[in-house]
Amino acid sequence: MxxxxxxxxxxxxxxxxxxxxxxxxxxxxxxxxxxxxxxxxxxxxxxxxxxxxxxxxxxxxxxxxxxxxxxxxxxxxxxxxxxxxxxxxxxxxxxxxxxxxxxxxxxxxxxxxxxxLAERWVGAGRETDHFVFITVSTGIGAGIFSHGKLLTGATGNAGDIGHIVIDPSVGTCPCGQKGCLEFIASGTAIARMASELVGREISSKEAFDLAFSGENAEVKELIDRVFRYIGVGCVTMINTLDPELVIIGGGVSQVGAPLFDAVTDYIQKHALNPSGRRTRVVPAALSQxxxxxxxxxxxxxxxx
The missing domain is CATH 3.30.420.40 (ATPase, nucleotide binding domain)
Known part of the structure; x- marks a missing residue:
């Protein structure tokens, strides 16, 4: 062997x-x-x-x-x-x-x-030749499978979607651009923004707990906004690459249905192509x- x-x-x-x-x-x-x-x-x-x-x-x-x-x-x-x-x-x-x-x-x-590539080999992407894998964790990135091949780009950096500009009004990303997806929707971003709202340092998991328990309406509004931002990122990939499937992994994906339902709803409303609006969104199969x-x-x- x-x-x-x-x-x-x-x-x-x-x-x-x-x-x-x-x-x-x-x-x-x-x-x-x-x-x-x-x-x-x-x-x-x-x-x-x-x-x-x-x-x-x-x-x-x-x-x-x-x-x-x-x-x-x-x-x-x-x-x-x-x-x-x-x-x-x-x-x-x-x-x-x-x-x-x-x-x-x-x-x-x-x-x-x-x-x-792992998800294509033994995970959630085994049945399709066209999909985007998005990881939402400390940062945000993507792997792109198209026509049965992995797209890596000239130097291996294809799929760096964390630095697509989503909302310039929210501040400057460490990369120098304003309003990058990673700066406003990653696990790091959730923890930073929720900590500012509650006045103490909390983790992204604590932010989710506060939002979904009904304890803090401002944090709930923040999480809803983050999920929309992730939906915007997904629609951008769908409009650009025309995948059959979007797979979301990374630590933030562990929140489960609230994220996937919100992203699916956004895609169904805003993807340009009618077929794009039917793009399935599923959790990564291989986790850690x-x-x-x-x-x-x-x-x-x-x-x-």
């Missing part, structure tokens, strides 16, 4: 797993994402070797290593370019650094792109393992 290593580098943690050719996670671990990338690669390599050793697999069965990381990045050069939540990693040559430890093929893509499985899928699947 051949297996691949999947590495999902996030803003706060890095997940590492062994995934077989059927998309099954055989073993996994996680490390805090450090601020010194060279040292972090040393730790990742040690964790990979320990996983392989503990699982009793032979090194010869390792097909390759797939890496997913937040963008902007440059997949042609194997460089993590300028992700807002990983400033210490800017310009870091992740692929060449991993090659110091491993001689197998190493593939590198945007984390949302990798997660979309999507990044891991997607990173490994970069090795297991011919995706371009």
């Amino acid at each position: 051949q297996y691949a290593v999947g590495i999902d580098i996030g803003g706060t943690k890095t997940a590492i797993g062994l995934i077989d050719s059927n998309g099954q996670v055989l073993a996994k671990t996680a490390l805090p994402t450090g601020s010194e990338p060279s040292h972090m690669v040393d730790e990742i390599a040690a964790a990979v070797n320990k996983l392989i050793g503990d699982a009793g697999f032979s090194a010869s069965s390792l097909k390759g290593i797939g890496i997913g990381a937040p963008g902007p990045l440059d997949t042609k050069k194997g460089i993590i370019a300028e992700p807002p939540n990983l400033r210490e990693w800017w310009g870091f040559p992740i692929v060449d650094s991993m090659k110091r430890y491993f001689s197998v093929p190493i593939t590198f893509e945007n984390d949302a792109t990798a997660a979309a 393992d999507a990044g891991l499985i997607g990173a490994a899928a970069l090795i297991h699947i011919d995706y371009k």
Whole structure:
């Protein structure tokens, strides 16, 4: 049996797993994402070797290593370019650094792109050749499947929808534009805006609890507005790409029906094409393992 290593580098943690050719996670671990990338690669390599050793697999069965990381990045050069939540990693040559430890093929893509590939392989996108996967978490990003192929763009940054401008009146995004989707509808944004309303620091989960319990009408209004913003983002993708399906994942998607009902309602009212108004919106199937499985899928699947 051949297996691949999947590495999902996030803003706060890095997940590492062994995934077989059927998309099954055989073993996994996680490390805090450090601020010194060279040292972090040393730790990742040690964790990979320990996983392989503990699982009793032979090194010869390792097909390759797939890496997913937040963008902007440059997949042609194997460089993590300028992700807002990983400033210490800017310009870091992740692929060449991993090659110091491993001689197998190493593939590198945007984390949302990798997660979309996972959903296509063993998740909610198995039955369609045209879908958009949107992750709404710390940030917002998308992976795009069209005509049975993953669209990655010239440098691997296709689908960076978190920086579509939605409402310039709400303030300046860290990227410099005003009113980006990520700045007004991500989990980070929800926590920031709800904290301002209640006068103390709260999480996005606490914001949802306040909204849906009826305890705070202002927070409820905020959450309703956020769901509309996400609907606007989805309609923009539907009008641009004409998918059959929109898959939403990430931490914010765990709120469930209130989000999906609101987004579906917005799409039915505002998508331009009548067929677009019928676009299905479904939750991601792979939850927390999507990044891991997607990173490994970069090795297991011919995706371009």
